[in-house]
Amino acid sequence: MTDRKQQISANLAQVEERIAAACRAAGRKREEVTLIVVTKTYPAGDVRILSELGVRDVAENRDQDAAPKAAACSDLPLTWHFVGQLQTNKVRSVVGYAGLVQSVDRSRLVTTLSREAVRAGREVGCLIQVALDAGEGGRGERGGVAPEGIEELGDLVANAPGLRLDGLMTVAPLTGEYAGRQQAAFERLMDLSTDLRRAHPAATMVSAGMSADLEQAVAAGATHVRVGTAVLGVRPRLG
């Protein structure tokens, strides 16, 4: 094994142990939680190593970086998740490789995603990104829609050709009433998921928790955790 593969393998084992321990503490089965490795800022070579080590879900937040990486890894059995703020002019490119877009937060984005998914002959899974710190405009600083906007967007996705409503995603807020209270934030997301599933029973994904707070996400009931630095190391630049 190369040094890099050894390092990533050791980090993965540690993250795996953290997820397993969090599941045990919460009385949940390990299979209830899927690890998504966030590969942003890291090279395609690292994605290849992750695939060799058994990772099946990877996430990116910028199309400029993700598109060439996904192309370089198109022979690998991976599902690509798009988790960043998405401009409509990038949607055609993103639909070319992403199986899921976790950052759906406005109706114009739904319309464009639907059009491009149909055009590409693909079905794109969508998570509504929820901003638990949404301000006046009903939107979060890092993207996301306020809780009051979930129902309308969810219905829109569910009725859009080429799209599938898979669930909800959030990033723990740095400001507002949930700042520093990750577990409370993730519990709120779970309640919102319960509401959404009344109308859309198949929308079962709850994507929450990153390197620093995956335990709180698992405790709250998350089905997917998105982990970057704990697997690949501290990012060389902001991303």
Ligand SMILES: *Cc1c(COP(=O)(O)O)cnc(C)c1O
């Ligand atoms: C970067 C990122 C992550 C991973 O964060 P780490 O702290 O590196 O684990 C998760 N979710 C989103 C939306 C991200 O942009």
